[in-house]
Amino acid sequence: MSTNVFILGAAEGGLHFNGGDIIFQLVMFIILLALVKKYAWGPLMGIMKQREEFVANEITAAEASRAEASKLLEEQRELLKQSRVEAGQLIENAKKQGEAQREDIITTARAEAERLKESARREIVQEKEKAVSALREQVASLSVLIASKVIEKELSEADQEKLIKEYIQEAGEER
Known part of the structure; x- marks a missing residue:
């Protein structure tokens, strides 16, 4: 019974159903909806579409940059590896060249030492020959001198021996 009272009270209290107002409000709502769709929803969707495309382009660019960076990193690693190999080869070549130079220096020094030895030997032989001469x-000259002295005076064997020793001693002192 309480629901019946409310309906009767609403009808009596001035709540009444007006179809013209409802239709007017419905038409205004549809016009408002059309205006919002045309002037607000369309540009808003365009902006959202642009933003979506911008984000997609940024993601694509970032992926391309990452791929390029990865490629460059790999190239740099390869160049570094090649540089290390080349440096190793240069070091090895320098070692070989140093070893060859060392061998050349040793060979040259030995040849020079042999040359100096041979020169010293020749000089010794020459000096020996000069001394013997x-x-x-x-x-x-001593023999001639002794002979002349012997001829000048005849000496006994002891005197001759004494004379020879004196001349040998004199020859040693002259030297």
Whole structure:
């Protein structure tokens, strides 16, 4: 019974159903909806579409940049690897070249030492020959001197021996 009272009270209290107002409000709502769709919803969707495309382009660009960076990183790694190999080869070549130079220096030094030895040997032989020649000359001059002294005076064997020793001693002092 309480629901019946409300309907009767609403009808009596001035709540009444007016179809013209409802239709007017419905038409105004549809016009408002059309205006919002045309002037607000369309541009808003366009902006959203642009934003979506912008984000998609940024993602694509970021992926392309990442791929390029990865490619460059791999190239740099390869170049670094090649540089290390080349540096190793340069070091190895330098070692070989140093070893070859060392061998050349040793060979040259040995040859120079042999040359100096040979030169010293020749010089020793020459000096020896000079000394022997000088000694021969002295012995010859002493022999001549002794012979002349012996001829000048006849000496006994003891005197001759004494005379020879004196001349040998004199020859030693002259030297």
